[in-house]
Amino acid sequence: MRSVKISLLVFIFSITISAQWEWQHPIPPGNGLVSVKFVNETTGFAVGDESIVLKTTDSGNTWVRKDVGYFSYLKDVEFINENTGWILDFYGKILKTTDTGDSWFIISDLEDGSYWDMFFINSTIGWVAGYESIYKTTDGGLNWSQQFWNSDYDIRSLFFLSEQTGWAIASDLFVNPTIILRTTNGGLYWEGYPQSNIPDLQTIFFTNSSIGFAAGTDGLISGDEGYIWKTTNSGITWNNNFTGKRYYDIKFVDSQTGYTVGVDILKTTNAGTSWSNVLQDADVASISLIGQNYGWTVGGAGSILKTTNAGQDWIRISDGDHYHLNSVDFANRYCGIAVSLGGKIIHTTNGGQNWELSAYIPSSWHLYSVTFPDSQNAWTSGHYGVIYHSSDGGNNWTLQNSGVSIPLRSIYFINADTGWVAGNTGIMLKTINGGQNWFQLNTGTTGWLHTIFFLDENYGWAAGSYSTIIKTTDGGLSWQPLTVPGVQFFNSVYFLNESIGWLADGASGGAASIFKTTDGGTNWTEQLQIQSQSYNFNDIFFKNTNYGWAVGSGGDIWYSTNGGNNWSLNEVDFYNGLKSIAHCETDELWIAGSYELILYSINGGIPVELISFTAEFLESKLELNWTTATETNNSGFEINRKKLEVRSQEAEWETIGFVPGFGTTTEPKSYSFIDEKITTGIYKYRLKQIDFDGSFEYLPIGQAGSNEIEVEVDFTPKKFVLFQNYPNPFNPNTVIRFEIPGQARNDNMLVTLKVYDVLGNEVATLVNEEKQVGIYEVEFSVGHPALRDSPDMATGIYFYQLRAGQFTETKKMLMLK
Structure with missing residues (x-):
């Protein structure tokens, strides 16, 4: 007999291995x-924002x-060779790479403040x-010492000719707009030269x-x-070399040839005696030069330009025309539309593989929301009360007459005819003819309505500022105010049916929250509550009563697999603010956010x-069974095991098998593995999930985060047992199994196992020795060396008998030739 104790026999849990989100656009x-x-x-x-x-x-x-592993604003990148480089962030963290920028790690964190240049x-x-x-390092960035401090100075730019000689630009917040700082001893002492005639x-x-050369602006917020x-005297005095538009970076290839970049790109080939405008309206912030011919500039909204012929021509690799997306919606898995600040509309007809400019409506200022109920009809609403309609899948847009001029922040259509739009001061409009006519509804509130959602022609909800949430059961003709604890600013509402729904809250009262009804x-x-003065949950969506997602600040994608009772963060490597979630008839999802970002999963x-x-x-044997709900890029599972004699014992994990995965699937899949080599003891098991790219993770269990299960197996026999041989009949081999119980553990008990023919003659002695408690197997064959008279056996019936103390048992077996 045997007994088995299995700890944590069945586990039900949900777990994310890694975030499988694809950066689709831009x-x-x-x-x-x-x-x-x-x-x-x-x-x-x-490097740059987010x-x-x-x-x-x-x-x-x-x-x-x-x-880089965290959210921040990166201000500068420096490399001294192909392998070694540093990044400075706005808050004083220094990151370093030694593998050509493939991986970055924080090596130092300066005091709280604002940092600009390195x-x-x-x-x-x-x-x-x-x-x-100003701080200095002499060990590659691990340690920094403060060399200069002035509470009235903001120091924005550095340049060094050597380990001893360098300059910095400072602005005095109260007296002088510009001070040139100079050191000739590696920064131990900085001499200041105020420049009253230089605004910035x-x-x-x-x-x-x-x-030396310096460039800047007129110092005015509204100036251009x-x-x-x-300077020709080491920075003590400066003369105006050129007047143009705002400039943010200046670099020289040699003593004669240099570039200044900002609104335009300027070039000099005579040490600044004259400057030529080589590219107007470039709108870039930084330039890097390699030799006389190669140059690259970068700027706002991802602008990247390149020259390979000394600035004569500039190739625009990325146009920088990327606005923050406010809303995205898909009519089906192929057709999607996204709208942005600045009145930009982009659309796709292939599931987001390509996004194209659909319209640019700067007069609208901002477009806040888009709804796409079928593959042809779409509507977007925005500032100044604008509503635009497309009847050809987003290719062309026509302005509809809303009759109002206040911001309309959310629009929702359930079909090609019936829709609602809501906005500031509690305004709500409805149409039943595709927007040809809009009529105003009485919501009973003056709070700003940021979000609306309708299940059908009757049931709908709207929510917004100062805990405003209202409900209708008659298509909006009447509205019932609802109550949520605290003071909330709701950004999103979503309902699965007439009963179950969720609200996503922006930062209000120092916290952002998700609510369920x-x-x-x-x-x-x-x-869920996030304690923060600036965090926002911007959108929420559930595909059923279990699976849901919420998006927010800093690239956060939250998910739940149990109706929102527990929320976890996807492990992602992007940090853009996320604003909107779109879904379709499949399990595919899209997320839109800042800088025109669109993600796909x-x-x-x-x-x-x-x-x-x-x-x-x-x-x-022990059978392990597990089930997955969804998989992406799953090569399979490696089964790891370790055996302990006692629980306090340390042991090494060993790999005992591999079970192939199903790659990518949204359907539940079941797996099993049989561990045949187990004996009495304590076993621990874990699953090592491996992606096709070789990345892996040990699956954690539940909220506690443990990644192993424990099984205790006890094969200690409770009585003498002699089992039937197997196979039977046999030729030429068979196995005889027997058990010696625990009470014999300390007895010097002689155990014999003998084979007899039908006449009672002893044919072979298989066991004749003292045995401890345990389970034993003995192989017997026609040519067994224990056969007494002849190594050959005739066809017929034989008997095998086990004797141990007072115990005796005999069984019959048949040998066939």
Whole structure:
């Protein structure tokens, strides 16, 4: 007999291995870029807003995103060779790479403040400048010492000719708009030269110890002028070298040839005696030069330009025309539309593989919402009360007469005829003829309505500022106010049916929250709260009573697999603000956000969702069973096991098998594995899920995060047992199995196992020795060496007998030739 104890026999849980979200649009990304650095003619880097890091290895023609692991605003990137580089973020974190920018890690975190520029002269010595301070490192960025401090100064730009000689640009917040700082001893002492005639400087560059250039703006928020200044006495005095538009960066290839970039791109070939405008309206912020011919510039909204002929021509790799998307909707898995700030509309007819400009309506200022109920008809609403309609899938748009001029923040159609639009001051309009006519509804509220949702022609909800939430059961003719605890600013409402729905809240009262109702909105329960003054949940969607998603600030994609009772974050490597979720008839999802970002997932970013894991004992074997709800890029599961004699014992994991996965699927899949090699003891098992690219993770179990299960197996026999031989009949081999019980553990009990013929003659002695408690198997064959008279046996019936103390048992077996 045997007994088996299985701890945690059945587990029901949900788990995300990695975030399977594809960056669909734009490529390259549209995040604002503020710094670019090339190390040679092919390899370069650019950094900017919302932790964007781009790398190119083909001279800037294509760019790949690199992850820094957190949300921030990156201000500068520096490389001293192909392998070693640094990134400075606005808050003083220093990141470093030693593998050509493929991976980045934080090596230092300066004091809280604002930081603008960084300069490395070699692999060990560098400086960082920001509000009030200049810091220096002599060990490659691991440690920093403060070299300069002035509470009235904001220091924005650095340049060093050598380890000893350098300059910095500072602005005095109260007295002088510009101060030039200069050091000749590596930063131990900085001499200040106030420049009362220079309103603003953004960048500085020296070609030798005497001659330098600086560029900036007119210092006015609403101004558009810019200046280039030159010094011939090491920065003590400066003369206006050129007057034009705003400039943000200046670089020289040699003592004669240099570029200044900003609104326009200027070039000089005579040390600044004259400047020529080589590209108007470039709107870039940083430039990197390699030799006389190659140059790259980057700027707002992901703008990237390149020259290969010394600035005569500029190739626009990315146009920088990327606005923040407010809303996205799909009529089916192929046809989608997204709308943005600035009145831009883009659309796709192939599931987002390509997004094309559909319309640009700057007079609308902002478009806030889009609804796409079928493949032909779509509507968008925006500022100034505008409503636009497309009857050809988003190719062309016609202005409809809303009759109002206040912002309309949310629009929703249930079919080609019936729709609603809502906005500021509680305004709500309805149409029953596709928007040809709109009539106003009485909502009973003056709160701003940010979101509306209708299940059908009757049931609908709207929500917005100051905990405003209202419900209708007659298509909007009358509205019932609902109550949610606290003061909330709702950005999204979604209902599955007349009873079950959710609300997503922006940062109000220092927290952002998700609420759920199961009675149509009469009562609400808070399911998730993020303590923050600036965090927002912007949209929420559930595909059924279990699976739902919410998006928010900093690239956060939240998901739930149990109706919102628990929420987890997708592990993503992008940090754009996310505004809107779109779905279709399949499990595919799209998310739209800042800088025109559109993400895509085949199943909502849950590549391997494990919903059950069981262990079952079968005779002397253990069967593991598990089920997945969805999978993406799943190569399969490696089964790991370790055996312990006691629970406190340490043991090594061993791989005992592999079960192939189903690749990508949104259907539940079941798996099993049988562990045949088990004996009495304590076993632990875990699943190692492996993607096709080789990445893997050990599946954690439930909310506790454990990634192993425990099974205790006890094969200790409780009585003497002699089993029937197998196979029977046999030729030439058979196995005889028997058990010695626990009470014999300390007895010097002689155990014999003998074979007899039908006349009672002993044929063979298979066992004749003392045995401890346990389960034993003995193989017997026609040519067994224990056969007494002859190694050959005749066909017929034989008997095998087990004797142990007072126990005796005999069984019959048949040998056939």
